[in-house]
Amino acid sequence: MYQLRSVIKQYRKGRETVHALAGVDLTIADGDRLVIQGPTGGGKSTLLQMLGGLDRPTSGSVELDGIDLARLSEARLTKVRSQSIGFVFQSFNLIPTLSAQENVETALVPLGVKASERRERAAEALKSVGLGERLGHLPSEMSGGQQQRVAIARALVKQPKVLLADEPTGNLDESMRDEIMDVLESMWKEHGLTFIMVTHDSSIAKKAPRLATIRKGALTVTEKAA
Ligand SMILES: Nc1ncnc2c1ncn2[C@@H]1O[C@H](COP(=O)(O)OP(=O)(O)OP(=O)(O)O)[C@@H](O)[C@H]1O
Numbered sequence: 126m127y128q129l130r131s132v133i134k135q136y137r138k139g140r141e142t143v144h145a146l147a148g149v150d151l152t153i154a155d156g157d158r159l160v161i162q163g164p165t166g167g168g169k170s171t172l173l174q175m176l177g178g179l180d181r182p183t184s185g186s187v188e189l190d191g192i193d194l195a196r197l198s199e200a201r202l203t204k205v206r207s208q209s210i211g212f213v214f215q216s217f218n219l220i221p222t223l224s225a226q227e228n229v230e231t232a233l234v235p236l237g238v239k240a241s242e243r244r245e246r247a248a249e250a251l252k253s254v255g256l257g258e259r260l261g262h263l264p265s266e267m268s269g270g271q272q273q274r275v276a277i278a279r280a281l282v283k284q285p286k287v288l289l290a291d292e293p294t295g296n297l298d299e300s301m302r303d304e305i306m307d308v309l310e311s312m313w314k315e316h317g318l319t320f321i322m323v324t325h326d327s328s329i330a331k332k333a334p335r336l337a338t339i340r341k342g343a344l345t346v347t348e349k350a351a
Pocket of ligand 1: 136138144145164165169170
């Protein structure tokens with residue numbers, strides 16, 4: 126479970142101070158799905174970075190299962206990220222010289238999983254996103270939608286507790302967007318994940334049962350009746 130209390134994040138831009146998060150309180154239960162929307166520069170990516178332990182707040186606490194990510198040492202934070210949090214980004218972030226299978230395996234290296242098991246689990250994860258036939262393909266040999274599936278498999282192969290996605294469909298055309306949303310939705314259901322996604326896409330936001338809107342660093346959450 127996430128519990129954020131009074132999270133403030135300020136950036137310095139020359140002489141100016143940017144208030145990216147202006148005191149955010151938020152609770153996200155295990156297995157929940159939360160969509161975050163809002164105008165450009167509103168603070169969506171900053172919030173996701175706090176949830177993922179990719180950056181620290183200026184003040185406030187970001188607890189994941191009672192552990193404040195804001196106060197962990199860099200080494201422990203890296204461990205939490207590599208064990209418990211899967212990331213999917215708009216730009217896929219695959220390593221261009223590695224095959225789909227090798228890209229997925231990279232997520233298991235920091236966990237000390239031995240090579241044969243890495244290969245097996247990566248192949249399994251790629252099968253689960255419909256890429257069982259493409260284990261040996263390089264990213265350049267795959268469509269955008271397929272590359273994003275590889276990125277999803279890489280995020281999930283370690284069986285994280287949380288999946289964070291920053292505009293996962295932002296680089297995809299409409300048909301691939303629906304395809305990737307379907308994959309993410311079924312992974313969320315299958316794995317019992319906590320799934321948090323930033324999107325600009327109002328059609329995705331409209332369907333979300335729990336929607337967080339962030340404007341000028343201030344967050345409001347609306348829930349739709351099931
Ligand atoms: N590393 C940084 N240094 C300085 N300012 C930053 C930094 N990162 C973000 N900001 C500023 O913080 C504010 C919030 O940025 P953030 O990227 O979280 O917004 P966003 O809602 O994700 O925007 P977008 O939809 O354009 O991605 C913006 O004013 C941005 O310019």
